[in-house]
Amino acid sequence: MFCAVLRSNSRLERRPWQANASGATRASNSVLSVELILAMAVNPQVALVTGASRGIGRGIATELARLGFSIAINFARSQEGALECKRLCEQAAPAGAPAALKDGATPSFEVFQADISKAADRASLLKAVQERFGWIDLLVNNAGVAPTVRVDLLEAGEESFDRLMTINVRGPYFLTQAVANFWIGGLKQRPEKSGTPKIVNISSVSAYAPSVNRGDYCMSKAALSMMTQLYAARLAEYGINVYEIRPGIVLTDMTGPVKEKYDGMISSGLTPLSRWGTPEDVGRAVAAIAEDRFPFSTGEVINVDGGFHIRRL
Ligand SMILES: NC(=O)c1ccc[n+]([C@@H]2O[C@H](COP(=O)([O-])OP(=O)(O)OC[C@H]3O[C@@H](n4cnc5c(N)ncnc54)[C@H](OP(=O)(O)O)[C@@H]3O)[C@@H](O)[C@H]2O)c1
Numbered sequence: 469m470f471c472a473v474l475r476s477n478s479r480l481e482r483r484p485w486q487a488n489a490s491g492a493t494r495a496s497n498s499v500l501s502v503e504l505i506l507a508m509a510v511n512p513q514v515a516l517v518t519g520a521s522r523g524i525g526r527g528i529a530t531e532l533a534r535l536g537f538s539i540a541i542n543f544a545r546s547q548e549g550a551l552e553c554k555r556l557c558e559q560a561a562p563a564g565a566p567a568a569l570k571d572g573a574t575p576s577f578e579v580f581q582a583d584i585s586k587a588a589d590r591a592s593l594l595k596a597v598q599e600r601f602g603w604i605d606l607l608v609n610n611a612g613v614a615p616t617v618r619v620d621l622l623e624a625g626e627e628s629f630d631r632l633m634t635i636n637v638r639g640p641y642f643l644t645q646a647v648a649n650f651w652i653g654g655l656k657q658r659p660e661k662s663g664t665p666k667i668v669n670i671s672s673v674s675a676y677a678p679s680v681n682r683g684d685y686c687m688s689k690a691a692l693s694m695m696t697q698l699y700a701a702r703l704a705e706y707g708i709n710v711y712e713i714r715p716g717i718v719l720t721d722m723t724g725p726v727k728e729k730y731d732g733m734i735s736s737g738l739t740p741l742s743r744w745g746t747p748e749d750v751g752r753a754v755a756a757i758a759e760d761r762f763p764f765s766t767g768e769v770i771n772v773d774g775g776f777h778i779r780r781l
Contacts, residue, residue, distance in 0.1 A: 512575040514601040515758065516540040516593075518584050518643070519611025521549030523720030524670060526556065527747020528608055529577075531755040533557035538575040540597045540604070542582055542611065550579035584611050584639035594646050603654070606758050607647050609640035610670040612688075614722050618681040629684040636688035640669060641695055648699065652706055664707040668754050669696045671769075673716050673776050693769070700767030709766040711757050716773025718745035740775030 515532045519525040521543035529539045530553070539557050543550035557577040578600055582593035597604060613635050615628045644667060651665050674682075675689040693712055700710035716739060717723060717730050734742055753772045762768060771777050 511602070512536055512538045512573045513605035513758075514538045514540065514597075514603055515606040515608060516542065516597055516604050516647070517608040517610055518542045518640070519544070520553050521546040521579075522553075523722060524715060524718055524747045524750045525608075525610040526553045527749075527751035528610060528670075528754045529553050529751075530556050530560050531748065531751030532606070532758055533560040533575065533577065534562065535755055535758060536562050536573075536575055537606070537758065538601060539577045540601060541577060541579045542584070542593060543579060544581070544583050544611070547579070547581065550581075553577075554579055584643055585634040587642065590639070590643045590646060594643075594650060598650070604647060604650070604665060606666050606668065607644065608668045608670070608754060609644060609692075611639065612636045612670065614685055615682050618679075621680045621683045624683060629687070632684045632688045633691070636685075637691045637695070640692065644695070644699055648703055648708065651708060655706060664709075666708065666757060666760075667699060667703075667710040668757055669693075669710070669712045670750065671696070671712050671714050673714055673771075673773050675712075675714060677776075696769075697767050704766055709762070711762070711766070712769045713750060713753050714769055714771050714773060714777075715750050716745050716771070716776040718747060718750065720747060738776065739773065740778060740780075743774065745772060745774060 513536070515529070515537045517525050517529045517532070517539060520529040520539070520541040525542075526549070529541055533539055533556075539554075541550050541553050541557070554577045557575075561575050561577075580593055580596055582589040584590055584593070613632060615624075615632060617628075619625070619628070647667075655664065669692055671692045672685075672689040674686045675693040678686055693714075696710055696712035703710060717734065719727070723730060730738075730744070734744065750772050753770050756762070757770075
């Protein structure tokens with residue numbers, strides 16, 4: 469794994485936190501340097517978005533950039549896609565000083581390669597983001613994969629099951645654990661006005677709607693749903709809220725191979741709102757959470773699915 473950190477024209481070149489955060493362990497994270505605290509007080513809020521090179525993750529990153537967030541753009545393989553996301557974030561970033569910005573702050577965007585299914589990559593990712601940004605205000609667990617081939621439940625193999633569970637569940641489960649411990653170690657030193665961090669998990673309507681030709685995917689998304697409940701319950705005492713966003717059918721590379729099938733289903737009335745979802749639809753929901761619009765909600769599910777979840781007679 470390599471952690472590509474590509475610099476934008478940000479004002480953070482001085483990297484005042486490097487001496488403290490570089491190679492930091494959980495214990496050393498609990499003692500933040502005065503320089504780091506000062507840096508955090510004048511810099512924009514920071515979101516780490518996994519799988520932001522394409523599709524929904526890119527839409528989330530762009531909407532957060534619009535709010536004034538700095539973004540750590542994670543990708544697995546598509547460096548070109550990640551750089552395009554960075555360019556779109558730079559374009560979307562506001563000139564003024566909205567929600568995430570403090571006076572005089574300038575958001576910045578960087579890409580970080582890491583396969584979130586691998587423990588070593590997760591550790592390097594967190595370390596690199598810490599070194600670059602000093603803090604994380606919002607973790608968005610978006611990265612995920614579908615099975616390469618849809619196979620009937622009675623014939624499906626273990627290889628695909630393991631792949632999906634490793635990327636879609638183990639990755640976010642342990643990345644969240646690592647980020648949560650980083651937060652818990654540093655919360656006391658965090659400047660008061662910065663607020664407490666948040667987590668958003670991108671699950672799917674497949675968390676509750678069975679597709680018998682991709683049981684592995686449904687199982688992984690149902691597990692992610694439980695993960696939201698677990699971390700919401702565990703982290704509440706630290707004021708860290710956890711949310712689940714359940715997208716419906718969204719037009720991305722993931723749904724490209726089944727586009728015709730879903731075109732037909734949508735036009736036949738599958739969803740009350742009769743259109744494909746867009747990455748921007750999901751991005752806007754994440755932005756509402758990022759803006760702290762749901763402070764007394766945690767473990768909450770937000771459906772972004774055109775009404776797919778409504779039972780109708
Ligand atoms: N599209 C839909 O209709 C839909 C509906 C509900 C839920 N979702 C969920 O939304 C999320 C995003 O889906 P999408 O449609 O945007 O998919 P996508 O277009 O295929 O993009 C997937 C993203 O995840 C990244 N990724 C994959 N494996 C990774 C790994 N091991 N480590 C780090 N990043 C990894 C990819 O990075 P690279 O580009 O580098 O490969 C890419 O950025 C997924 O969790 C998916 O299950 C999608």
